[in-house]
Amino acid sequence: SAVISQKPSRDICQRGTSLTIQCQVDSQVTMMFWYRQQPGQSLTLIATANQGSEATYESGFVIDKFPISRPNLTFSTLTVSNMSPEDSSIYLCSVGGTPNGYTFGSGTRLTVV
């Protein structure tokens, strides 16, 4: 299965600023997924990123708040824009699918103060 390098692992940011999270995969993948895990909660899909096309956002998530780039088949970024304390979460990227399941990055723990 693929290996994902996600960074930063954690950050503390001021409200109103933006943070860009990067995920690098050791093999080419068609689709990458970005999830948010709020404190003590489950994972919620933010968007699906395909190379060469606009990301597809889930209900409740918009491109202006969470712009995504997918410049090639091994890399993607998620930006959390104009942050507020409610954006404090763990953000995870993921790749894969059947039959081997999904692989996740190690997560980015974001705290907005």
Added chain:
Amino acid sequence: AQTVTQSQPEMSVQEAETVTLSCTYDTSENNYYLFWYKQPPSRQMILVIRQEAYKQQNATENRFSVNFQKAAKSFSLKISDSQLGDTAMYFCAFMNLRGDGATNKLIFGTGTLLAVQP
């Protein structure tokens, strides 16, 4: 829309004993995959076991096995000979198979926090 329900927010088990975590799901689809993921305090999501809906045989991976009841839409995880390292949050997840075979998104349950006591 598909949903995944885990009705046990927390569970505790003594080391070396067996514990079963419950998961139910709702879907009108016939072809799908089910997964159990483990998230220890390191927050790394680790795949524990997967089950293809078209397979009647329950999946097994060493000390981990599932009881897959397709008609009842139930997918429980049994951990045998529990170890301290099994302490983690466990998430049940569902993935619908796309007709073109491409990757689809995972839908997660709310998780069960398992504590293995020495």
